[in-house]
Amino acid sequence: MDVSESIIYRHARVSVAPMMGYTDRHFRVLMRLLAPRSLIYTQMMKDEAVIRLQDRSVLFGEDRSLKGVVLQLGGASPERLALAVAIAEPYEYEAINLNVGCPSSKVQLANMGACLFKQPKRVAQCVEAMRRATNRPITVKMRIGVDECDRFEDAVHFIQTVHEAGCNDFIVHARKAWLKGLSPAQNRSIPKLDYHRVLALKSHFPKINFVLNGGIVSYEQAMLWLGSFNQVMIGRQAPRQLQLIAQLALGSSEPIECQPVLKKYFEYIERNTDSNRFHHMLKHCVGVYQGQPNASFWRKAVSNVMQNNNLSCLQDLLHLSGQMDQSIGAI
Numbered sequence: 001m002d003v004s005e006s007i008i009y010r011h012a013r014v015s016v017a018p019m020m021g022y023t024d025r026h027f028r029v030l031m032r033l034l035a036p037r038s039l040i041y042t043q044m045m046k047d048e049a050v051i052r053l054q055d056r057s058v059l060f061g062e063d064r065s066l067k068g069v070v071l072q073l074g075g076a077s078p079e080r081l082a083l084a085v086a087i088a089e090p091y092e093y094e095a096i097n098l099n100v101g102c103p104s105s106k107v108q109l110a111n112m113g114a115c116l117f118k119q120p121k122r123v124a125q126c127v128e129a130m131r132r133a134t135n136r137p138i139t140v141k142m143r144i145g146v147d148e149c150d151r152f153e154d155a156v157h158f159i160q161t162v163h164e165a166g167c168n169d170f171i172v173h174a175r176k177a178w179l180k181g182l183s184p185a186q187n188r189s190i191p192k193l194d195y196h197r198v199l200a201l202k203s204h205f206p207k208i209n210f211v212l213n214g215g216i217v218s219y220e221q222a223m224l225w226l227g228s229f230n231q232v233m234i235g236r237q238a239p240r241q242l243q244l245i246a247q248l249a250l251g252s253s254e255p256i257e258c259q260p261v262l263k264k265y266f267e268y269i270e271r272n273t274d275s276n277r278f279h280h281m282l283k284h285c286v287g288v289y290q291g292q293p294n295a296s297f298w299r300k301a302v303s304n305v306m307q308n309n310n311l312s313c314l315q316d317l318l319h320l321s322g323q324m325d326q327s328i329g330a331i
């Protein structure tokens with residue numbers, strides 16, 4: 001199969017953003033069950049980390065039937081990135097994404113992430129090398145600007161240069177980043193969102209795919225932008241409101257019946273957990289009913305089971321989820 005034709009990759013209306021500490025492999029399993037038609041990004045992995053891995057299956061950890069996952073890489077060396085892409089090839093990711101959006105000082109120190117926005121030629125070389133290592137789409141996640149390099153023309157120049165190297169998909173966080181003076185968290189809230197800048201870029205490059213990211217918090221808001229973009233990417237709200245992703249993937253704001261999904265996810269936990277991992281696997285369920293009546297009741301119940309570290313309580317949670325589904329009219 002020509003992977004660039006993958007149905008999920010081309011037609012997903014919503015994607016879950018790469019987020020360190022959140023979009024780990026357990027979260028991706030839960031999300032896949034809840035919203036099969038969404039695209040899910042891994043948290044960023046440095047090219048060097050991929051290359052040095054002893055037991056690659058542990059970190060990638062993807063069940064090969066887990067479709068719709070995009071691997072995000074961090075790096076700035078065409079050779080190392082190409083090697084990391086080649087190593088990832090057997091894991092059948094839908095696409096490989098290069099991080100050009102992260103402003104953290106640690107990432108900057110390695111000349112990775114957002115600072116690469118000012119080095120379009122280098123990014124183009126990276127994309128070219130990555131493309132040679134796979135047939136899968138190579139995509140770029142970026143900001144609308146970085147520091148003083150924030151004019152419309154700067155973004156046009158970046159996109160044009162990188163597009164000529166073979167990237168046809170740009171995920172754009174609709175705010176600029178400041179490389180000095182703001183923490184990564186501040187860089188996700190202080191610079192103003194400018195969705196119209198992304199819209200203008202899309203109009204400027206009608207043949208390029210643009211995904212809108214940044215500050216999308218509700219079904220209505222996402223649907224509004226889906227009138228102009230083929231896909232929106234949701235970050236912080238994804239682990240907080242898991243149903244939002246499922247609803248956007250389905251194009252309906254009706255409540256989702258979660259008990260069958262949780263049943264499968266709990267079976268996955270039972271198959272894969274030990275006492276160290278139980279907490280990490282279950283924590284992703286906290287936001288399953290967020291936004292629905294009695295959501296706090298569910299959150300407390302999940303927290304209690306996590307605290308007790310008691311696998312046998314999963315059946316009680318499952319029973320509760322059946323009651324939650326009924327009370328919100330999902331059945």
Ligand SMILES: Cc1cc2nc3c(=O)[nH]c(=O)nc-3n(C[C@H](O)[C@H](O)[C@H](O)COP(=O)(O)O)c2cc1C
Pocket residue numbers: 017018019020021022043044072099100101102141173188213214215216233234235236237
């Ligand atoms: C905890 C956390 C970790 C993140 N890690 C990454 C990352 O590894 N790679 C990346 O490109 N962006 C990362 N981001 C940025 C998100 O992908 C996204 O672009 C940003 O949060 C804006 O989207 P939102 O407003 O929907 O949250 C992270 C964001 C958060 C909150």
